[in-house]
Amino acid sequence: MYNMDSGLLGVATGVAAAAGFMGYAVRGRSSSVFGESFYHGDRSRPVLALTFDDGPSESTPKLLDALDKYHVPATFFMCGENVRRCPDVAREIAARGHELGNHTDSHTRLDFKSPRFIYREMAQAQTTIQEITGVAPRWFRAPYGVRWFGVAQAQQLLGLRGVMWTVIGYDWNRTADAVVERLVRGASNGAILCLHDGRELRAKPDIGVTVEAVRRLVPVLLDRGYRFETVSRLLCPKT
Numbered sequence: 001m002y003n004m005d006s007g008l009l010g011v012a013t014g015v016a017a018a019a020g021f022m023g024y025a026v027r028g029r030s031s032s033v034f035g036e037s038f039y040h041g042d043r044s045r046p047v048l049a050l051t052f053d054d055g056p057s058e059s060t061p062k063l064l065d066a067l068d069k070y071h072v073p074a075t076f077f078m079c080g081e082n083v084r085r086c087p088d089v090a091r092e093i094a095a096r097g098h099e100l101g102n103h104t105d106s107h108t109r110l111d112f113k114s115p116r117f118i119y120r121e122m123a124q125a126q127t128t129i130q131e132i133t134g135v136a137p138r139w140f141r142a143p144y145g146v147r148w149f150g151v152a153q154a155q156q157l158l159g160l161r162g163v164m165w166t167v168i169g170y171d172w173n174r175t176a177d178a179v180v181e182r183l184v185r186g187a188s189n190g191a192i193l194c195l196h197d198g199r200e201l202r203a204k205p206d207i208g209v210t211v212e213a214v215r216r217l218v219p220v221l222l223d224r225g226y227r228f229e230t231v232s233r234l235l236c237p238k239t
C-alpha cells in the first residue's frame with residue numbers, strides 16, 4: 001500500500017513537473033525551448049530598449065511625438081492586419097527612425113496550432129510589413145509571449161530571431177502611475193521594456209495610459225543615466 005501510494009505520488013509529481021516545464025517552455029520570458037529567444041541585452045551597458053506591441057494603430061502618432069520629444073528610438077512589433085489597416089502610420093514609424101518587428105498577422109495565440117499555421121501567420125506579417133514599409137523585420141515577438149512547435153522553424157525560414165522582454169508594463173489594464181513605477185523598478189542595464197501602441201487588432205484603441213506613461217518614464221530613465229537603443233542595437237551592438 002505504501003509503495004502504491006508513493007508510486008502514484010511519483011507519477012503525480014512527474015505530471016506536475018511536466019506541466020510546469022511546458023508552461024515555462026511556452027510562456028517563460030527566458031525560454032528558448034521553441035526557438036532562439038532573447039529577453040535582455042548586455043548587462044554591462046546602461047542601455048534600454050523600449051518596445052511596443054500590437055500596432056500600428058490610429059493612436060500611434062501621439063506616441064511617436066512623445067518619443068520624438070526626447071529623440072528616443074524604439075522598436076515596434078506590428079501585426080500584419082494592423083499594418084494593412086494603418087499603412088501610413090506603419091510608414092511613419094519607420095520614417096522616424098524606429099525599428100520594426102513581426103508580431104504575427106492576426107495576433108492569434110500560437111499554442112496548439114500546426115507548424116503550417118504558425119509559419120503562415122509569421123510569413124504573412126513579414127510580407128505585409130515589407131511591402132508596405134520597405135523594411136524586412138529581423139525580430140519576432142509571439143502574441144501573449146506564447147511560443148509553440150513550429151516557431152523555431154518559421155523563424156529560421158523567415159530570417160527572424162525571437163525576442164521577449166525583461167519587464168512588461170501591463171499598460172492595457174493599469175494606471176499610468178502603476179506602469180511608470182513598474183518599469184522604473186524593472187529598468188536595469190540591457191533591459192527590454194514592453195508596452196503597447198495598439199490593443200490586439202482593435203481600431204482606434206485608447207492608448208492614453210501608454211502615452212502618458214512614456215512621457216513620464218523616458219525623462220526619469222534618461223536622468224538615471226540610461227540611453228535608449230533599438231532591439232537590434234541593444235542585442236547586436238556591432239552590426
Ligand SMILES: [Zn+2]
Pocket residue numbers: 053054103107142143144200
Ligand atoms: Zn501582442
